[in-house]
Amino acid sequence: MSLHIPFDNSYARLPEGFYTKLAAAPVREPRLIAFNQPLAELMGITGADEESLTQLFSGNQTLEGSEPLAQLYAGHQFGHYNPQLGDGRALLLGETVGQDGQRRDIQLKGSGPTPYSRNGDGRSWLGPVLREYIVSEAMHALGIPTTRALAAVTTGEPVLREQLYPGGILTRVAKSHIRVGSFQVFSARRDETALKTLLEYTISRHYPEADGPLGLLKAVIEAQSRLIPQWMGVGFIHGVMNTDNCQIAGETIDYGPCAFMDSYHPQKVFSSIDQFGRYAYGNQPDIIVWNMAQLATALVPLMPDQDEAIDLFTQAVHAMPTLLQANWLKVFAAKIGISDPEPDDEALIKDLLSRMEEGQADFTNTFAALGSPSARDQFLNPERFDEWHQDWAQRIKGLPDVEATLHSANPLLIPRNHRIEEMIQAAVGGDYAPFHRLLEAYKSPFSTMPQNEDLRRPPSEQEMVKATFCGT
Ligand code: AMP
Ligand code: MG
Numbered sequence: 001m002s003l004h005i006p007f008d009n010s011y012a013r014l015p016e017g018f019y020t021k022l023a024a025a026p027v028r029e030p031r032l033i034a035f036n037q038p039l040a041e042l043m044g045i046t047g048a049d050e051e052s053l054t055q056l057f058s059g060n061q062t063l064e065g066s067e068p069l070a071q072l073y074a075g076h077q078f079g080h081y082n083p084q085l086g087d088g089r090a091l092l093l094g095e096t097v098g099q100d101g102q103r104r105d106i107q108l109k110g111s112g113p114t115p116y117s118r119n120g121d122g123r124s125w126l127g128p129v130l131r132e133y134i135v136s137e138a139m140h141a142l143g144i145p146t147t148r149a150l151a152a153v154t155t156g157e158p159v160l161r162e163q164l165y166p167g168g169i170l171t172r173v174a175k176s177h178i179r180v181g182s183f184q185v186f187s188a189r190r191d192e193t194a195l196k197t198l199l200e201y202t203i204s205r206h207y208p209e210a211d212g213p214l215g216l217l218k219a220v221i222e223a224q225s226r227l228i229p230q231w232m233g234v235g236f237i238h239g240v241m242n243t244d245n246c247q248i249a250g251e252t253i254d255y256g257p258c259a260f261m262d263s264y265h266p267q268k269v270f271s272s273i274d275q276f277g278r279y280a281y282g283n284q285p286d287i288i289v290w291n292m293a294q295l296a297t298a299l300v301p302l303m304p305d306q307d308e309a310i311d312l313f314t315q316a317v318h319a320m321p322t323l324l325q326a327n328w329l330k331v332f333a334a335k336i337g338i339s340d341p342e343p344d345d346e347a348l349i350k351d352l353l354s355r356m357e358e359g360q361a362d363f364t365n366t367f368a369a370l371g372s373p374s375a376r377d378q379f380l381n382p383e384r385f386d387e388w389h390q391d392w393a394q395r396i397k398g399l400p401d402v403e404a405t406l407h408s409a410n411p412l413l414i415p416r417n418h419r420i421e422e423m424i425q426a427a428v429g430g431d432y433a434p435f436h437r438l439l440e441a442y443k444s445p446f447s448t449m450p451q452n453e454d455l456r457r458p459p460s461e462q463e464m465v466k467a468t469f470c471g472t
Contacts, residue, residue, distance in 0.1 A: 003052035006044045007065030007094040010103070011176075014201060017194055019069040024059025024091055025112025025122070027167070029156025032057065033432060034133060034439070036150050039173060043098045043106075043150075057151040057171045059091070059111040066093045070114035074188060075181030075244025076294055078278055083188055085181060085244050086116025089124060092177065103205065105177055106150065110169040125159040127424045128470075129168035130435055132255040134423070136172075138415045138442035139252055144230045145223075146252040147174040166428060175251055178202055180295045181244035187298035199302055206249045213299040213309075217316050221292050223250025225323035228288045233331040234414055235261035235363040237281045239271040239468065246291045257468035260414045262458045264356040264363040270417070272467040285324045293317050334409035335367045336392060337402035348388075348395060355384045362458045367410040371403060411445040413455055417465035 011019070032054045040048060055061035062068060070087035077085075091114070093106045109132075110124030129152050139146040155167035178198070186194040203210050207219040227250050231238065238245070239257035247253040257271035266282035274280075279287060296313035303309030325346075332349045333341035356366055359379030369375040376382035376389070396402050415438065423434040441452045448456065459465070 003047045003049065003056065003063065004045070005063055005065065005094070005106070006096050007063070007067075008097050008103070009065075009067050009094040010201070010205070011071070011092060011095065011105075012067040012069055015194065015197060017072070017191070018198070019071045019092075020115045021067065021069045022091070022114060023062055023068055024108055026060045027058050027155035027157055027169075030054050030058030030060060030153045030169075031156065033130075033152040033154060033168075033427075033435070034149075036137070036148065039148055039150055042100060043096045043104055043173070045096070053151060054153060057108070058153045058155060058169060059108050063093075068093055068108075070116055071177055071182070072116065072185055073179050073181040073244055074185035075179065075242050076184075076291075077240075077242045077244070078274075081184075081188070082244075084116070084185065087114055087177075088117040088120050089114070089122040090172075102175070105172075105174045107172045107174065107177060108169055109172050110155075110167065121159070123155075123157075123159045123167050124169065125161055125165035126154060126168040126427055127165065128256070129170040130424055130427055131420055132170050132172070134420060134435070134438050134442065135255050135258060135415050136252070137439060138413075138445065139236075141443050141445050142234055142411055142414075144234070144236075144252060145227055145250055147172050147247075149173070174247070174253060175249035176202075176205060176247075177253075178206075178248045179244050179253075180246045180248065180291055180298070181242075182248070183295060183298040184243060187301060190301070192301050195298075195302055199299070202248055213302045214312055214316065217292070217296055217299055217313060220248055220250065220295060221316060221320050222323065224288050224292060225320060226250070226327055227252065228284050228324060229327040229331045231284060232281070232328060233335060233409070234411060235264070235281070237261065237268060237270060237279070238284065239269075239274065239279055240470065241279050241284065241287045241291065243291050243294050246288070256470040259417050259465070259468050261363050262416060262464075263360045264353065264366070266353070266357065270465070270468040272469050285321070285328070288324070289317060289320045292320055331409070334405050336370060337396050337406045337409075338399065339401060339405045345395070348391060351391070352388050355379070355388055359384055361385075364411065364414050365456065365458065367406075368412050368456075370410070371406050407446065412448045413442055413445040413452065415442055416455070416459065417468065418459040418463040419455060421465055422463075 068091045072086045090109045091111045097103050113122035133149040133152050150173045151171040153169050157167045158164040159167040210216045210219045245254040259270035261268050268281045269277045300309050329341050333345050361378040366378040376385045379385045426434045
């Protein structure tokens with residue numbers, strides 16, 4: 001049986017101004033690195049043999065039913081509006097509706113230049129491909145809404161960045177690739193017809209119960225208010241929360257210079273291009289509100305009464321910090337074993353966090369050790385933890401399910417930066433064993449095998465990754 005994907009494309013039915021249809025630029029000598037069989041099955045992909053997968057995921061062959069296209073969008077990058085971005089190195093191959101009824105995009109990333117490439121080469125090197133593969137699948141295993149990785153290939157062609165690197169292509173799967181920037185582009189051009197078409201399409205695809213522009217705005221605000229506290233709960237720093245990297249369906253998207261913190265610091269930044277710390281760990285809840293304000297602004301022209309729209313949208317955006325805070329409390333209370341938080345718990349959690357900052361405690365390992373005597377060992381000054389521990393012991397005395405709550409809210413394994421870097425180095429040298437090892441290990445982040453104990457260790461001074469880079 002040959003490879004079959006039950007394509008059921010809807011974005012390609014939208015008007016022409018939404019995208020540019022084009023085929024991927026072929027590559028010289030593609031080889032398959034990874035294929036996500038369980039995800040493929042869920043999506044209804046059958047008859048997968050290595051040769052046809054390699055041809056498909058390298059862009060060398062277009063399958064029947066696929067209608068490759070580069071999507072148009074705009075976005076605020078580091079607060080500055082860029083009127084035209086779009087898929088500069090990606091192509092949407094099409095969509096499937098899976099066994100679970102979920103419609104999903106299949107997108108190649110690194111598939112060659114498009115009309116939206118600007119000065120870029122449309123390609124990606126192996127590092128960012130493997131990084132996104134590992135980190136997005138790890139996020140999924142952590143229970144955090146995210147795009148997924150379906151496949152990765154090497155292209156057999158070099159890509160020039162600071163030096164020559166092996167080229168790669170990631171196949172990404174998402175509920176859709178509609179971003180805040182997808183609305184911004186039509187709104188800024190005052191193309192109300194296109195804006196209305198996109199609104200209707202988005203509502204029917206993602207939020208069928210939402211009523212009009214305000215309903216959509218509120219639904220996205222709710223989804224993002226759930227997502228960001230989940231990032232915070234695992235020490236995740238997205239790194240480029242530009243409005244073009246902010247997805248309407250509420251999944252984590254665009255794993256560029258993202259990173260997980262080792263030792264806790266609220267202002268931690270890894271991205272080499274984030275000079276002023278706009279997207280620092282602790283700023284993420286503020287930035288998402290800012291991004292939702294941009295979405296609101298983009299939607300205003302669709303409302304019959306502009307003044308009333310501005311009032312209603314402002315209220316919706318102003319309600320967001322409270323939503324974020326409530327979800328943050330729920331996430332972090334669970335991390336200290338409390339499944340049903342009370343308002344006072346916020347102070348208890350913040351007290352722990354400030355002691356963690358002062359004691360340079362490892363974020364993941366401190367929470368994972370809370371129920372055991374070794375938690376204090378995470379702190380440079382353990383007696384500061386002991387003081388907190390007394391208050392905590394008082395609070396959880398007699399509470400049901402503390403152990404179980406701690407266990408389910410505190411992963412043992414997160415993709416630490418030094419492990420990712422080490423894995424990329426090995427792959428560039430032709431050794432994919434670390435990639436496959438990490439991929440397997442991060443599938444079960446809440447329980448480790450003895451052979452994965454070393455993955456829990458924070459980096460040594462020499463291993464410490466100080467900066468991360470965009471894939472571009
Ligand atoms: P990012 O924030 O990394 O998602 O990228 C922002 C914009 O730059 C998007 O429009 C990308 O398609 C585009 N871009 C990034 N890298 C490249 C590349 N190598 N070639 C062409 N366009 C790129
Ligand atoms: Mg992007």
